Amino acid sequence: MSFGRKNLILRRIGRFYIPFYLGDEHEDLIKEIIGIYEDCIGKPLRTLDKELIIQIIGNEKLARGLIHVMRYFYRPKRPKETTISPKRLRIKVFELANKLYNGFVPSDRRKEFIEIIKKELGIEDELDLWADEEEELLLYREREVRPEDIIKAYNFEVIDTIFTYASEVMLKYRGLSVPKGYIAKLIARYAKMKGLLYDMKIEDGVLITKVYGPIEVFGKPTKYGERISDVMFRVLVELKDEPMWEVWAKVHFKRAVLNVLVLSGNEVPLIDMHREPCSNVYDSSLERRIENALKSIGFHVVREPEPIILSSSIMVPDFIIERDGRKAYLEVAGYWRDKYAERKASKLIQLARLLPRIPLIVLAEEKLRRYLPEISKIPIIYYRSQGSKVIIPYGKLMLAFKEVSSYKLTSSS
Template sequence: MLPSQLLRIRTRKGEIFPLFCGEEDKSRHLELAKIIINEFQESAANKEKKKILNERISFLESHFDDYRLVRGLSTLLERRCQFNTTISQRDENCGISVNPIDIRRFLWEESARRGFALTESLRDEILCDVASKMNISSTSIMQSLWSDLDENMVIELFSPVGSEELLAWYNLSLLQTLLFTCTRLEFSVRGGANWKNILRNVKRLGLMYNLREQTNADESADARNVHGGKSRHADLKNNGGHDSKLVCSIDGPVSLFKLTDRYGTSIAKLVPFIVSSSWWYISASIIRKTMSGKKIYEFRISSSDVQKNILSEPLRNDKNNNSINSNSINSNSINTGRSTPSYFDSSIEEKFAIKFEHLANRWKIKREPDPLIVGKGVAFIPDFLFEKYGRKVYLEIVGFWTKEYLEKKFQKVSEILLNSNVDLFVAVDEELSCSKPFNPSIYGISKNRIIFFRKSLVPIKKLQEYLKSIDKEQIDANMFDSDLKIRFDGTKDVISIEEISDSYKVPIEIATAVASRDNEVDYLRIDSWFVSKAKANTVAERLTGAMKFSEACVILSENSIPEICHAGLISKLGYDVIWQSMDSDDALLVKRN
C-alpha cells in the first residue's frame, strides 16, 4: 500500500479509476522503473546515505511529468532495502564506540550548565570538554551527532526487482490504497480452493463479511445502474456460462466508527489473495474529499479488465532475503504470507479421489467447489462435488473430531439441507474420534447421508449407489420422453455413442438408452458403438470358414469395425473365442450351435 497522497486516480461521472502503469505508455513506464531501480542499486553499491538517494529521486521527479509515480515507485523500492539503523559508531582515532543519543545528551547538559553558546569559541570549548569526557575526538562528535536520523542512514543492502515486476507491484499497491477508504467492498472469485483461502484470511484479518448468491440478472441490473445502461465489463454481460456466482460483501473501514486505519489496512492485505485467482471481480464505493466536500464514487474492476500479471507482488531474491532482517523492512510493507497449497488437504481425500475416478461412470468430480451459503451469510465449502445431468452431489470428509465439533458441523449441514435443495454426504473417520459419537438424526439428517470409515479409506459404495440411482432416474425419465428421439438416418454403419451424445447434447447414458430404443430394428449396440445390422451381416458372411480369432479381427478391421468392438460383435454373431494361451494368434474361433 502507498501513502494516500501518492494515489493516482481519475474520476468521471461518479466513477473512479486508478491510473495503472503499463496499460498506456508502457515502454515509458518501464524505462522510468529501470532508471529508479538503477539508482537504488548504485546507492547500495556505494553505501550512500539515504538523503543522497532522496536527492537523486527528487531530480527524477523534476524531470518526469508525474512526481506521484516516481515517488510511489521509489517508496516501494525502499521496502526492499536494509538501512543501517545501528546508532553506535566507532571513533576511528580512539577505537571507542559512540552513541549519538549519548553525545546529544552530554552536549545539551554541558551547554545548559555553561549557557547558550553564542560564539564560535564557546561552542568549540563545549565540544572539546565533551570530547575529553567521552574520550573521543571533536570531529567524531560532529560526525555522529545526527547519524541516527532517517536521512543519514546508510543503505546496506538492496534486493533488486525487475522493471515489470515493479510496475505490477505498484499497480497492486495503487489498488490497495484506493480501497483503503472504501465504505463497502464486494468481490467474487471462482473455485472452492480460492474461496477457502480467501475466507480463511478474511477471518484471520478480522473483517466483517456476508455471503450471498448473485445471478446474471442481478449483475446486469447493477451494471446498468452504475454505467447508464451499458456494462463496462465483459464479465457482467456473460459470466463465463455461469448462471450465478457467490459474492462476498465486506464492510469498509469508513463505515466504522473507529479503528478505520487498522481495518483499512486489513482490507488492503486481503486484496492480493483476491487478484491472485484466475477469475475475480471487485466492486466498491470509495469516499473522496472534493472541493465541495466528501463524495462517494463507484469502482468496479475484474480480471478481464486488466492484463495478465499486471497486479502482483514481487518475490524476494533468496540470497538477499537471507541477509535482510525482516524487522528492518518498512513497517508499511504488506506481507500477505501467501503460499501455494497442495491440491489435497490430506491423503484421505487423495485416496478417495483416485478410487472414485476409476469408478466414476462419467460423474465429474471436483475438489473444493464453490461455497454453499449457510444461514446468516456464512460459507460452507465441501471437500468434493460430483456433477452430472446438471445435478450436484457434495461430500464433506471429517478427520479428527469431537462431539462438539461434529455438532457444529452437522448444524451447518442441517441449515443447508433445510434452506436449499442440496445433496450432501458427510464421511466421518471413526478412528479419529476424540469423544463419544452422537446421533445426527437429532438435526434431521438421515443416517444414509453419513459414511463412517476406518484406516483412512472412505468407502464409496453408499455414494456410488446413490449416484447410480440418479443415473437410472434420468434414463427412465428420458426413455418415456416422447419429445426426445435419436433416429439414425442409415448413412453410417458404425456410430460411436460419444458422437451421438455430442450431437444431441445429452449425457452418454441417456444417449445410449434412447438410441437403443429408437434403432433396435436396424442397429446392434456393441460396447460404446452402434453397428448396423447390414454391416454385421456382411461381416458374418466373411467370417464363414475363419478358424482363428486373429483372422476374424482382420476381417472386422477391413470393414471399419473398431478394435474395441471385435470381441463383442463376434459374440453377437454366434461365435466363441477359445483361448489356448496368452497369445491372441493362438485363439480359435468356434461357431456356436
C-alpha cells in the same frame, strides 16, 4: 505498508474509477529513477533530489508513490556503530554547555569545548550530534534492482492501498478452469481466519462475493481494510490467469466513497502475488470447541466441506458431521452480529425455498435466538457457552441429524 490515498491515481469512467498501473512502457523511466538512486549510494539521504524525481516523472502522485516503493530497494543506514548514541551525545553536550558556558559556547572556544566533550565521554572519533537523523544516514542498496521489480512493487502498492481504504470488496467470477465452488470456499476460509464477513450469490452464472468487516456503529469504515487486502490477494493468486472476473472496491476518501474497478481478468498488471501462509487474526477457538464437543458425542467432523451451489444460491457450511454411515452439513452461528444474522437467516430461507429437503443443521448461540426465525426444513439447534466449554443439547441434535441426514441434496426445480 500502503503508500496512502493521496498518492493514488484514479481515472473516472462514468460512475466508477480505474487505477493507474505501471507497465512495460515505463521501463525507461524507471531506469532513470534507478540511476538517480545509484548515484546517491554511500551518500547522506539528503543528497537524494526528490524534486528532480518529481520533475522527471512529471506527475507528483506517481513520483511520491515511486519514492515510497524505492524504500524496498534502497534504505538509509548508519555507516557504523558509534560508542555513544547521538541522542545521549546531544544531551551531554547541552548539559556541559549549560554548566561551563551558561548555555552558549563562543566560537573561539568551540575547539576547546569539543575536546572537553571527547575527554568526558571517552570519544576519539569526530562528533556527529545528528548521526541518527534519517536525512543524515547513508543510502545503501538492499537488494538487486530491476525495473520489472519496481513496476511490480508499485502495482502491488496501488492495489493494497485501494483494499486497505475499502469498506467492502466485491468479486465477480464467471468460472472457467477454476471452479466457482473452489473460489467460494477459499474466500470463506480466509474471511473466517481474518474475522471478516462475506455474502455470496450466483447471478446469470456469475459468482458474486462481497467481503467486508463487522458492521459497527462507531469506528472507521476502513477499520478492516488491511484484513480485506490480505484475503483478496490470496484469492487473486488463483484468478490471475483466468479471463473472466472483476474485483470492485468501495474506497473511502475524506469527502467521498468511490466505486473502483480494481482489477479484471481482461488486463492484469505486472504484480508479484506471492503471499506468506495465512495466520489467524480472529479467534477461531469457538469452532475448535464445537468440533471437540461434536467429536465427544460420537460424530466424525469434516472441516471446510465443498460449497452447496444451487441455481442462484451458494453456501459454504462450516462442517460435515458423520455418524453411522450418514452425514449432514453443519453451519455454526456464533460470532454473528444482529444485522449479519438477519441476512444469513434470509439466505437460509432462500435455500429452503430452492430445496424440498436440505441435509443441513444450523448450530447457533443462544443469544442469536431473537434474530433467527424458525425456518421450514432447516432445524436450528441452540448451544450455550459455559466458560471454555460449549454445551450442545445432545438429544435435539441427534433428532435433527437423524431427520436431515437421510435427505439428498437435490433441487426442487
